[in-house]
Amino acid sequence: MDVFYAYTYSTAGWLSLQSLPLIMVPRIMTTLLLDETRPASELEIYFARCLGFSLLTIAILTVMLTGSIPLNSTISEPVMTEDDSSKAPYAIPTLIVTSLFQGFSAFYAYTRYLSSGQTTFAIGMIGYSAVAAIGLWCVLFANGHGKISRKTGADKRTTGFPFKNAQATKKHAWKKSS
Incomplete structure (x- = not known):
């Protein structure tokens, strides 16, 4: 839930x-x-x-x-998905x-x-x-939801300031590039 x-x-x-x-x-x-x-x-x-x-x-x-x-009774409207940030x-x-x-x-x-x-x-x-x-x-x-990079698997909104974020720049071995 x-x-x-x-x-x-x-x-x-x-x-x-x-x-x-x-x-x-x-x-x-x-x-x-x-x-x-x-x-x-x-x-x-x-x-x-x-x-x-x-x-x-x-x-x-x-x-x-x-x-x-749900406050409406019509079925024709699109159903909100889990990707919507606001419920x-x-x-x-x-x-x-x-x-x-x-x-x-x-x-x-x-x-x-x-x-x-x-x-x-x-x-x-x-x-x-x-x-x-x-x-x-x-x-x-x-x-x-976080903005996850397809290449690295890290959150794109993170920063390296004031310390370098070495994990964000590495490619994960379990990710296969297509």
């Missing part, structure tokens, strides 16, 4: 996993995070459900905008925005864990950090 799609589905899964309890049982979720024992207010329940719906919306938009789900027109911007969201959320969960010591924040921090790390990897390395 492509790492880009793994990131897309892990982001959608992680956000959906968080949104479902907030939508289904907001009283329990808000009571778990309260310091004192009291029932959750109607405003807290409202905000918990709004947060749940927002997380679910972000999860669905992430899957749709990255091209994981969909909004794939890379969606990847960057959701990776930043995951990173900021991991940092916020970390600060909340340090101030309160609650295990739920530590679990959230670990989940957000894992998905943010996959997103960072995709931003850095999964944007396109």
